[in-house]
Amino acid sequence: MDNIICVVGPTASGKTAFAVRLAQSLDGEVISCDSMQIYRRMDIGTAKPSVEEMCGIPHHMIDIVEPDDDFSVGKYVQMADKVLQDVLSRGKTAVICGGTGLYVDSLIAGRSFAPYPSTGKRAALEKTVAEEGIEPLLQRLREVDPDSAARLHASDEKRIIRALEVYDETGKTITWHNEQTKEQPPRYTPYWLGLDFAERSVLYSRIDRRVDLMLEAGLLDEIRMLAASGIPESCTAMQAIGYKEYLAALRGEVSFDEATALVKQRSRNYAKRQLTWFRRNRDMHWLLQQPGQDFDGVFRAACHDIPFFAHG
Numbered sequence: 001m002d003n004i005i006c007v008v009g010p011t012a013s014g015k016t017a018f019a020v021r022l023a024q025s026l027d028g029e030v031i032s033c034d035s036m037q038i039y040r041r042m043d044i045g046t047a048k049p050s051v052e053e054m055c056g057i058p059h060h061m062i063d064i065v066e067p068d069d070d071f072s073v074g075k076y077v078q079m080a081d082k083v084l085q086d087v088l089s090r091g092k093t094a095v096i097c098g099g100t101g102l103y104v105d106s107l108i109a110g111r112s113f114a115p116y117p118s119t120g121k122r123a124a125l126e127k128t129v130a131e132e133g134i135e136p137l138l139q140r141l142r143e144v145d146p147d148s149a150a151r152l153h154a155s156d157e158k159r160i161i162r163a164l165e166v167y168d169e170t171g172k173t174i175t176w177h178n179e180q181t182k183e184q185p186p187r188y189t190p191y192w193l194g195l196d197f198a199e200r201s202v203l204y205s206r207i208d209r210r211v212d213l214m215l216e217a218g219l220l221d222e223i224r225m226l227a228a229s230g231i232p233e234s235c236t237a238m239q240a241i242g243y244k245e246y247l248a249a250l251r252g253e254v255s256f257d258e259a260t261a262l263v264k265q266r267s268r269n270y271a272k273r274q275l276t277w278f279r280r281n282r283d284m285h286w287l288l289q290q291p292g293q294d295f296d297g298v299f300r301a302a303c304h305d306i307p308f309f310a311h312g
Contacts, residue, residue: 001307003088004190006104007097008278010271012206013195016049019097020057021299026308028093029058031083033104036240039067041226044219045242047210067226067237077106093308101277110187121168125161137164145173191306194278198288207267211260220246241266
């Protein structure tokens with residue numbers, strides 16, 4: 001087993017505090033695997049840990065790109081793997097923390113992705129979409145990569161363009177590239193720790209409370225600042241839960257109370273999807289916080305089973 005602990009689970013399950021405590025106890029550093037905390041200036045709505053919450057523990061893969069930058073899981077793996085190698089080479093424990101399942105799974109697997117060269121082919125595809133719509137590209141994708149075409153909706157322009165870009169650049173379909181990486185054994189063998197609650201209502205209450213706290217902390221001002229700085233509302237970062245709903249409220253399309261209710265509901269739905277993803281991992285050790293159990297009790301229970309701790 002590598003000197004790596006993956007702390008994963010649904011939103012608002014306490015992953016950040018848990019990861020910091022583990023890093024303190026095991027001379028570790030935290031590597032974030034959150035697809036939204038990578039963006040600079042998006043602090044409140046992404047529940048980015050504050051300096052105080054980090055408790056002096058180095059945190060990596062946070063604040064690495066601008067909100068309107070084009071980012072992907074492939075770029076994440078490329079950057080995060082270098083960080084992971086550095087942490088391990090210094091004899092530290094790598095505590096990988098976050099709720100973006102695709103990111104953490106791809107990092108642990110050592111998954112490689114088709115290249116992102118700047119040859120102009122992507123620009124040409126985007127120009128076709130701007131002039132003729134997505135249908136000509138989707139029809140071409142049906143011819144060269146029917147598997148990808150079958151699973152992509154016409155509204156998913158970004159992935160349709162990406163699939164054709166991969167084919168034009170490599171001569172191989174993105175389906176082929178994905179299948180090749182799945183056949184490779186995982187690069188790392190971590191200890192998987194999943195955080196959840198014995199009673200689902202507790203998690204949902206925590207999610208609702210987090211949204212309220214974000215508003216109190218100035219989430220609306222953060223969104224106004226991003227919009228005023230010229231960040232387009234259509235970019236991936238601004239389509240995140242908590243941002244797009246309040247952007248609609250700021251435009252007057254819905255009331256702020258309606259937006260808040262929608263953010264809470266979509267956050268709960270997202271938590272369900274996260275749990276579904278992580279429960280497929282047969283190596284996961286689930287830590288279910290019981291009613292009335294405090295953080296110290298949860299942490300002690302986990303440490304009893306984590307092999308990195310020496311038990312007398």
